[in-house]
Amino acid sequence: MQDYVDYLPHVNASLNSLATVLLLVGYGMIRQGRELAHRRTMISCFCVSVLFLVSYLIYHGLAGSKRFPDYPPQAVRYLYFFILLTHVVLAAAVPFLAITTIYLGLRDRRQAHRALAKWTFPIWLYVSVTGVVVYVVLYHLYKPLPAAAIIERSVISAML
Numbered sequence: 001m002q003d004y005v006d007y008l009p010h011v012n013a014s015l016n017s018l019a020t021v022l023l024l025v026g027y028g029m030i031r032q033g034r035e036l037a038h039r040r041t042m043i044s045c046f047c048v049s050v051l052f053l054v055s056y057l058i059y060h061g062l063a064g065s066k067r068f069p070d071y072p073p074q075a076v077r078y079l080y081f082f083i084l085l086t087h088v089v090l091a092a093a094v095p096f097l098a099i100t101t102i103y104l105g106l107r108d109r110r111q112a113h114r115a116l117a118k119w120t121f122p123i124w125l126y127v128s129v130t131g132v133v134v135y136v137v138l139y140h141l142y143k144p145l146p147a148a149a150i151i152e153r154s155v156i157s158a159m160l
Contacts, residue, residue: 008059009066013135015052019045020128027121039105046098049124052131053095072142080137087130090123098124 022045029038068080097120104113 005059005062008055008063009135009139012052012055012059013132013139015048015055016128016131016135019048019052020125020132022048023121023125023128042102042105046102049094049098049128066138068138069142069144071145076142080134083130083137084134087127087134091127091131094120094124094127 022041026038026041026045029035029041068077072080097116101113101116101120104116
C-alpha cells in the first residue's frame with residue numbers, strides 16, 4: 001500500500017496540470033463562442049479537480065505532510081511559504097466558487113455566471129498552477145538531503 005501512496009504526489013501534480021490545461025481550453029472555447037465545448041470542458045475540469053481532491057486527501061490521510069527542508073536560501077523559503085499560503089487559502093474557496101459558477105451556467109443564468117466566473121477562473125487557475133509549483137519545489141528542486149549530507153552540513157556549520 002505504501003508504494004501506491006508514494007506515487008500520489010505525482011498523480012496529484014498530474015491532475016493539477018490537467019486541470020490547468022482544461023481551464024485554459026475552456027476559457028478559449030467560450031472566447032470563441034463554443035458554448036457546448038466550454039460546458040463540457042469545464043465540467044471535465046471540475047471532475048479532474050474532484051479526483052485531485054480525493055487523491056490529495058487520501059495521500060495526506062495516509063502519509064501526513066511533507067516538510068520543506070531547511071537548506072534552501074532564506075529568500076527561497078519565504079517565496080515558497082508565500083506561494084503555499086496563498087495557494088492553500090485560495091484552494092479552500094475554489095470548490096465553492098466552482099460549484100456555484102457551474103450551477104449558474106447550467107441554469108442558464110448567464111449574467112450571474114459571467115460575473116462570478118470573472119473571479120472563479122483566475123483563482124482556480126492560480127490554485128492549479130501553484131499546486132504544480134509547490135509540487136516541483138517540494139519533490140524535485142529541494143528534495144530532503146540524504147543523512148550523510150545533513151551530517152556533513154552540520155559539521156561544516158559547527159566548524160564555522
